[in-house]
Each structure stands twice: as structure tokens, then as C-alpha cells.
Amino acid sequence: MWSWVLHRITGATIFFFLFVHVLDTALVRVSPEAYNAVVGTYKTPLVGLMEVGLVAAVLFHALNGIRVILIDFWSEGPRHQKKMLIAVAAVWLVVMVPALVVLGMHMAERFL
Helix, strand or coil, X not given: CHHHHHHHHHHHHHHHHHHHHHHHHHHHXXXXXXXXXXXXXXXXXXXXXXXXXXXXXXXXXXXXXXXHHHHHHCCCCHHHXXXXXXXXXXXXXXXXXXXXXXXXXXXXXXXX
């Protein structure tokens, strides 16, 4: 159940990001100065942490989406759903830990 809740939360988060991204990119057509001002506000440590959260959300949502597809379309899927959830968590950790190191170094370089 918690993976279902997290899948919905990450999906909504990704949708919100895409919505904001389309709006701020469309601002270029209205006023390039306004676009530059908005994009300038994104260069803060808080937004940097939100970018890390976005990477984590996209990665989990993608991996768990594959798991959901396997549960729905593989006849053995429901029987192995717990093992697949453990695999999703393991792959997420294996990918996120190096990503956090790289993003942390980049953020330290950018903000310090």
C-alpha cells in the first residue's frame, strides 16, 4: 500500500514540475526579461534541494512503474510483488547514492 501512495505522490510531484516548467518556458514569449528574472530565482539552495527531490521522485516513479506493469501483465507478478518492491528499493538506492554524491558536489561548487 505504501508503494502505491508513494507512486501517486511522486506522479503528482512530477506533473507539478512539468506544469511549472512549461509555464516558465512559455514566459520567454511574453517577456525575455521576466523569464530571466524567474529563472534567476531558481538558482538558490532551496531549489537545488528540490531538484534532488525531483531526481529521487522520477527515479522511484519509473522503477515502481515497471513493477506495476509486471504485476499487471505477468501472470506470476502478484506472487512476486514484494520481491520486486525490494528490488525497486535496492536499485533506487544503488542509483541514488552516487547521484546524491555528484549532485552534492555540484551544489557545493555552485553555492559555496
